[in-house]
Amino acid sequence: MKNTKLLKNTVALTILITTLFAQGELKSLEAQLKRERVRIDSLETHINILLPNLFNALKAADSLTKSMVASNVALINRINRNENKIQLLEDNAGRTDSTNFEILAKLVMIENKIVTLTNSFSEMYNLKSEKSIISSSVKVSPVEYKAIYIDAMSNYHKGNYEEAIKGFFTIVKSDPNNDMKLADNSQYWLAECYYSQKNYKRSITEFNKVSRFPSSDKDADAQLKLGHAFLNMGNTDKAKEAYQYLVDYYPDSEYLHIARETIKQLTAE
DSSP, rough: OHHHHHHHHHHHHHHHHHHHHHHHHHHHHHHHHHHHHHHHHHHHHHHHHHHHHHHHHHHHHHHHHHHHHHHHHHHHHHHHHHHHHHHHHHHHHHHHHHHHHHHHHHHHHHHHHHHHHHEEEEEEHHHSSSOOOOOTOSSOOHHHEEEEHHHHHHHHHOOOOHHHHHHHHHHHHOOTTTSSOOHHHHHHHHHHHHHHHHOHHHHHHHHHGGGTTTTTHHHEEEEEEEEHHHHHOOOHHHHHHHHHHHHOOOTTTHHHHHHHHHHHHHHOO
């Protein structure tokens, strides 16, 4: 009986102690929970404060992104327009170079016509005012010789190039040694006829024959026209070679400045 009572007291005491311990743990947990709630409330407060700023920052970033995209698109469009303008300028530059070359060729032709006309009239004047040198090797009489030359020159100036060619060829063939001092000139004017007909290839062949005549005074003239003929054919390298030959071998020529200036313009291109 005493043992049963003791056991009951022991169990009651254990339950009491356990209950007291549990209540202490519960209070501790409640205090910890309270602290956590305070921290959560504090975090919520901070979040509520920061959230509008975050939204504003995101909104500003989105606006900035859209602005940058728009700026990039505008920049790309501008670059494309500039590339198109550059291409257009390059195309225009190419056409300008071609136009400049054509202008140069035309200027050369005009200057050549002026020089050619001056020389031809000068030769006709000298022919009429001076006596020709008579040679036994000439197959035509001196009178015929002079008449053929004057007639050929007249046809040249009238633009009757085929008739002029016949006359100049007759003189060249009749006086291969240039004894009458007109065969070299005739050879030169024969080449000029082909040049005036824009048969530049044939004119080059005939201009090259001028230097074959002894004591010719048309070498420099023919050399200049060789350059002009090559230039009109579009062969600038050969043209520069011909002009340079004139500069190197005919330093006293009246055409020296023309050759040098044309070389300078062709080199600049």
